[in-house]
Amino acid sequence: MNINSYKTKIIMKKRILLIALIGVSFKINAQIIDTGSNVGIGTTDPDAKLDVNGSVKFNHSTYNHTNLQIGHDTNDRLFADNSSNKHYGGGLFFRITPDPSLNIPLNYIDVMMLTDKGKVGIGTKTMGNHRLAVGGSIGAREIKVEANGWSDFVFEKSYDLPTLKEVEKHIKEKGYLKDIPSAKEVEKNGIYLGEMNAKLLQKIEELTLYTIAQEKKIKELESLNTKFIELQKRMEKLEKK
Numbered sequence: 647m648n649i650n651s652y653k654t655k656i657i658m659k660k661r662i663l664l665i666a667l668i669g670v671s672f673k674i675n676a677q678i679i680d681t682g683s684n685v686g687i688g689t690t691d692p693d694a695k696l697d698v699n700g701s702v703k704f705n706h707s708t709y710n711h712t713n714l715q716i717g718h719d720t721n722d723r724l725f726a727d728n729s730s731n732k733h734y735g736g737g738l739f740f741r742i743t744p745d746p747s748l749n750i751p752l753n754y755i756d757v758m759m760l761t762d763k764g765k766v767g768i769g770t771k772t773m774g775n776h777r778l779a780v781g782g783s784i785g786a787r788e789i790k791v792e793a794n795g796w797s798d799f800v801f802e803k804s805y806d807l808p809t810l811k812e813v814e815k816h817i818k819e820k821g822y823l824k825d826i827p828s829a830k831e832v833e834k835n836g837i838y839l840g841e842m843n844a845k846l847l848q849k850i851e852e853l854t855l856y857t858i859a860q861e862k863k864i865k866e867l868e869s870l871n872t873k874f875i876e877l878q879k880r881m882e883k884l885e886k887k
Contacts, residue, residue, distance in 0.1 A: 652763050683695075684696075684697060685697070716799075738759065741755060742757055754773075761773070765777055766778045767780075769778045792840070793843070797847040800848055801851060801855075807852060823849060825845055826845055826846075829882040
């Protein structure tokens with residue numbers, strides 16, 4: 647037996663022993679297959695360097711947290727951490743580096759994160775009280791907003807519909823419609839889609855009532871105009887006599 651063959655067998659034995667110990671530590675009954683280039687646990691046909699057919703658990707007996715990192719520090723990576731320290735605070739983090747080729751300390755960009763409080767941030771670390779915070783635009787085919795109230799109260803008989811004169815006065819004094827936030831308020835606080843849609847619908851329903859009222863007045867004027875024309879014709883006939 648030559649030296650190279652002997653070393654190869656030693657390496658293979660160490661590799662199989664290491665994987666066996668991992669299997670024991672995870673308390674699993676697994677069939678370990680070593681094809682020479684790929685290792686399989688629970689599978690006889692591994693198609694990756696490590697192919698596990700089943701669940702994997704990570705635990706640490708010494709430290710109060712465990713990490714799972716895929717990729718080198720200077721490359722794009724998936725980083726999962728369940729620690730409770732003040733830096734990470736637990737959760738799942740997807741991070742990238744702006745330029746891995748730079749030979750300087752890197753500041754990782756958090757592309758997406760799931761905190762230990764169940765909050766999700768995409769492109770932002772600042773989530774506030776929101777369950778989902780996105781630092782950028784969102785593209786979607788459809789968005790459903792569940793609202794607690796709607797603006798049908800405008801059509802109730804008890805609703806105090808402002809007069810157009812009152813609306814005009816408010817616009818001249820404030821520069822925006824009543825019950826609608828100003829541009830400064832929106833810039834500072836943003837808007838809630840459900841609440842804003844309800845307010846816009848309120849204005850649409852008010853405009854509908856104004857339109858109905860104006861339609862009635864127009865018909866009254868048309869009726870009066872018809873009567874006036876008929877009266878005028880009668881007077882012309884009387885004058886001719």
